[in-house]
Amino acid sequence: MSSFSTTIDSLAGFLIRGGPALWLIAALSVVTLALILWKIWRLVLMGAWSGAASRAAVEAWCAGDANGADRAVAGRSSLRARLVRAAMAARQDATLTDSAAREETTRVAKAELSRARVGLRALELIATIAPLLGLLGTVLGMIEAFQALQTTGSRADPAVLAGGIWEALLTTAAGMAVAIPASMALTWFESIVDRVQADMEDFATRIFTRGPALRDAA
Template sequence: MSLAPLIDFMVRGGPALWVIAALSVLTLTLFFWRVIGLAQAGVWHKRQTEAWLEQWSVEGAAPACAGSTPLDRVTLSAMRALLTPEFSPEIAEKETIRIAKAELATLRRGLRPLELIAAIAPLVGLLGTVLGMIGAFQALQESSSGADPSVLAGGIWEALLTTAAGMAVAIPASALVSWIEGLTEREQAVMEDATTRVFTAAATHPALRHAAE
């Protein structure tokens, strides 16, 4: 397959289109990196938290923790913290919050670059369009009375290529940011619910802690 048409298209768009092309490659790379990272983090694994809360069993939960979800790991950390003799309930809560923040930070990785791409891609496209329009009108001025409207029209549509390309990159990047943020907010909500249940059960039924020990 010949690359000549693609190269010609890129040349017509000017330097701004090359920058946008690089941003599109970066966006695609970040997409696959985050999907693989989220899968490795266990976001789509089957959650076992409910069974652990019903049994209040740290020993039963520990072997499964390696392949568990972020929610499972945070719940297990809360149970372990409460069963640590050196930890008061307040310290156990702080330790659980620390681990939860680390899990959420892992889920949010890559958001900053994607947000930056979504913000600057349209601006780069607009800059390319403005520069292209300036060139087209300069050519029109130099041709004076012998100006050909088709030449001006051709210069304008070539300049508009960069705006369209910038939007084509920014829209998927914005959608990816929203998807990751939504997933993270969902995980945060279920983490807060599960850890609250753990600490409430420990506070209202102290015998659970002694039985588990």
């Protein structure tokens, strides 16, 4: 219990020494962690890592089994499944020309990908401003340190000056400590969305270029 209290006191001491910039960075760190966990949860719910059913549906469609393709994705709410259902429905809609069916499929794909990208701009913003806040805190701290040096003149204690400088540098380190995981998470999430987009494009193309001739293209 005493070690935990010591750790809390040390963290509080760092925050006090770092000033307002460090407090802002600490708040950003909490937001970053919450955003990353929320985004993982959302991608799981969207089925970003599940594509077997959609792939099976496309394979059935390409083999000429439209009913089997419909059954494979029936009731599924993953990003890929939604796109596959929309593409097959558009392909089978006799009121739509081939061009219109493709446009409708593209509209659905864009909407699903937009849902998958929610939150990424916030991570990008954090990865950009966290090191800048750290640099700002360092600059402000260095200004204070050199103002103190100017005031004391030749009587300045080098140890006190060094202490002021390392305290100022805390914000730079903290800003980088927040920006690095935010940037890594952003890159990872973007790669997941890019993979989903590639699958969507592949599935839509196969649905429109292969499979049962369910209607005449107008």
